[in-house]
Amino acid sequence: MSSFNLDHFLKSKSAGIVLPFIATVVLFALWELIVILFKIPPFNLPAPSNIVRAMVEFTPQLFANSMRTLWTTLLGFVLAVIVGVILGFMIGYSRLAYLTMYPLLVAFNTIPKAAIVPLLAIWFGANAIPATVTAFLLAFFPIAVNVALGLDTVEPEMKDVLRSLGASQVETFQKVGWPHTLPYIFASLKIAASFAFIGAVISESVASNAGLGYLIVQATSDFNVPLAFAALILLAIMGVILYTFFVYLEKKVIYWAR
Amino acid sequence: MVKPTLDPSSSSSIATDVEPLLEFDRVGLEYPFEGSMRRIIQEVNLSIKPSEFVSFVGPSGCGKTSILRMVSGLSPAPIGEIRYRGQRIKKPLNNVGIAFQNPVLLPWRNTLNNVMLPLEIVPPYKNDFGQKKAEYTRMAQDLLSTVRLQDFQKQYPWQLSGGMRQRASLCRALIHQPEILLLDEPFGALDAFTREEMWTMLQALWMRVKCVGILITHDLREAVFLSDRVFVMSPRPSTIIYEELINLPRPRTLEMELDDEFNHYFSNIRRHIHHN
Numbered sequence: 001m002s003s004f005n006l007d008h009f010l011k012s013k014s015a016g017i018v019l020p021f022i023a024t025v026v027l028f029a030l031w032e033l034i035v036i037l038f039k040i041p042p043f044n045l046p047a048p049s050n051i052v053r054a055m056v057e058f059t060p061q062l063f064a065n066s067m068r069t070l071w072t073t074l075l076g077f078v079l080a081v082i083v084g085v086i087l088g089f090m091i092g093y094s095r096l097a098y099l100t101m102y103p104l105l106v107a108f109n110t111i112p113k114a115a116i117v118p119l120l121a122i123w124f125g126a127n128a129i130p131a132t133v134t135a136f137l138l139a140f141f142p143i144a145v146n147v148a149l150g151l152d153t154v155e156p157e158m159k160d161v162l163r164s165l166g167a168s169q170v171e172t173f174q175k176v177g178w179p180h181t182l183p184y185i186f187a188s189l190k191i192a193a194s195f196a197f198i199g200a201v202i203s204e205s206v207a208s209n210a211g212l213g214y215l216i217v218q219a220t221s222d223f224n225v226p227l228a229f230a231a232l233i234l235l236a237i238m239g240v241i242l243y244t245f246f247v248y249l250e251k252k253v254i255y256w257a258r
Numbered sequence: 259m260v261k262p263t264l265d266p267s268s269s270s271s272i273a274t275d276v277e278p279l280l281e282f283d284r285v286g287l288e289y290p291f292e293g294s295m296r297r298i299i300q301e302v303n304l305s306i307k308p309s310e311f312v313s314f315v316g317p318s319g320c321g322k323t324s325i326l327r328m329v330s331g332l333s334p335a336p337i338g339e340i341r342y343r344g345q346r347i348k349k350p351l352n353n354v355g356i357a358f359q360n361p362v363l364l365p366w367r368n369t370l371n372n373v374m375l376p377l378e379i380v381p382p383y384k385n386d387f388g389q390k391k392a393e394y395t396r397m398a399q400d401l402l403s404t405v406r407l408q409d410f411q412k413q414y415p416w417q418l419s420g421g422m423r424q425r426a427s428l429c430r431a432l433i434h435q436p437e438i439l440l441l442d443e444p445f446g447a448l449d450a451f452t453r454e455e456m457w458t459m460l461q462a463l464w465m466r467v468k469c470v471g472i473l474i475t476h477d478l479r480e481a482v483f484l485s486d487r488v489f490v491m492s493p494r495p496s497t498i499i500y501e502e503l504i505n506l507p508r509p510r511t512l513e514m515e516l517d518d519e520f521n522h523y524f525s526n527i528r529r530h531i532h533h534n
Contacts, residue, residue, distance in 0.1 A: 155360065155362050157358045157360050157362045158362045158364075160330075160332055160356060161430075162379070163332060163350050164330050164331075164352070164354050164355075164356050164440075165352060165375075165376050165379045165380050165434070166350065166352025166379065167379045171378075171379055175375065175378070175379070176364065179366045254366075255366075256365050256366040256367075256414055256416075257365075
């Protein structure tokens with residue numbers, strides 16, 4: 001009889017590391033097995049071993065293009081945070097700003113960003129700018145909406161308490177508005193980080209001279225499918241790292257959350 | 259030569275006792291409802307002396323909460339006026355303490371820092387908050403031990419029970435030594451036992467600060483236990499239809515609830531409550 005207790009293990013800290021690791025290994029093992037069993041040719045679906053080989057063979061290209069995608073994404077993301085937070089505060093605090101800008105923002109957000117990329121290419125050329133701009137355009141909206149939502153959800157009683165103490169607008173913001181909005185900001189940053197990656201790669205695959213999106217298009221046109229998959233996997237890894245970073249930061253900053 | 263004329267009202271009022279802190283002068287309230295204005299409060303006239311504790315009881319919808327909002331200046335009286343030390347209340351007063359049914363503590367502050375919030379905002383405390391932080395912390399700890407929360411200073415709101423949160427909220431309402439304490443059904447969400455416990459704690463806190471207390475409640479026993487005077491309001495459009503002076507010695511104890519005198523006050527008030 002084993003003394004292993006599943007419920008107990010699931011609540012432990014190590015389960016959070018061990019289980020995702022096992023799931024990843026099992027996924028790749030199954031993948032390898034299926035490719036071998038059904039004799040799938042590499043230009044349809046390369047086996048993980050084949051992808052690893054491509055990673056080793058094309059390390060310099062993969063590295064250079066990853067860096068390009070990373071910095072355009074991060075730059076677009078940082079711009080999105082700045083603009084998103086400012087817009088969110090305007091919409092959240094000013095009825096005038098809400099009524100004038102919010103419908104426009106929603107309308108703009110509905111436009112597929114892939115459709116804008118050719119225009120960006122005409123304006124800026126096939127370089128890093130369209131990727132940065134697209135990353136920004138995809139990422140700022142969820143941030144703005146969440147900041148506005150955060151400001152809007154401060155309890156009316158709390159506002160009354162502060163008003164009855166004679167608190168100024170600035171004090172109310174410092175003591176209540178800002179800390180109350182922080183969890184909403186972090187929730188949106190996690191989403192926006194993934195959106196920024198998606199934006200950058202969409203743009204790179206249409207109008208660029210470098211980046212993982214560009215590399216994937218190039219590789220597939222050469223029928224080098226293992227290289228395209230290697231690029232995809234690197235993209236996924238970068239996304240997970242950025243997401244994990246914000247989860248960690250959120251835990252540090254929003255210390256009061258359970 | 260011009261002689262200064264004596265104000266007749268001031269010369270004649272020497273014989274009466276203390277000046278009222280708050281005066282309600284023909285206070286009324288109406289609300290737009292289905293296209294026309296509906297009268298909520300017909301007319302309220304009364305005055306409250308310094309360090310007096312009064313309660314307003316009456317059927318729901320009679321404008322009790324609105325009275326608190328008018329006194330605090332959060333929504334000044336639209337009809338008639340309420341005067342604080344002779345001055346008409348037109349904007350939020352900043353020497354009031356407020357507690358609601360929802361204790362609204364800040365989740366990112368522990369109990370101690372929640373209680374100290376007003377000291378960071380209200381003058382003169384805010385001006386020397388940096389230098390006198392140790393002294394102010396002792397003030398807050400003092401209040402917290404009055405409500406037996408001295409061992410929960412470092413706890414966050416989510417770690418406290420509903421009753422504990424409400425006690426912390428009362429301490430926050432009183433730390434800046436307000437002249438007026440406004441309580442809007444503060445114990446409405448608590449169970450009967452906790453509620454009675456809260457009465458004695460609120461009384462202890464109030465007796466330390468000695469400010470005017472205005473309590474809105476549905477619980478007539480609570481009103482009798484805590485008040486010097488209880489005002490009974492009629493259904494909408496409301497007026498004060500009955501006023502009971504509670505002459506029980508302080509500090510009052512929960513045993514007093516069983517006394518004939520207490521029950522006499524209770525039934526007097528109960529008889530005057532009419533439903534909508």
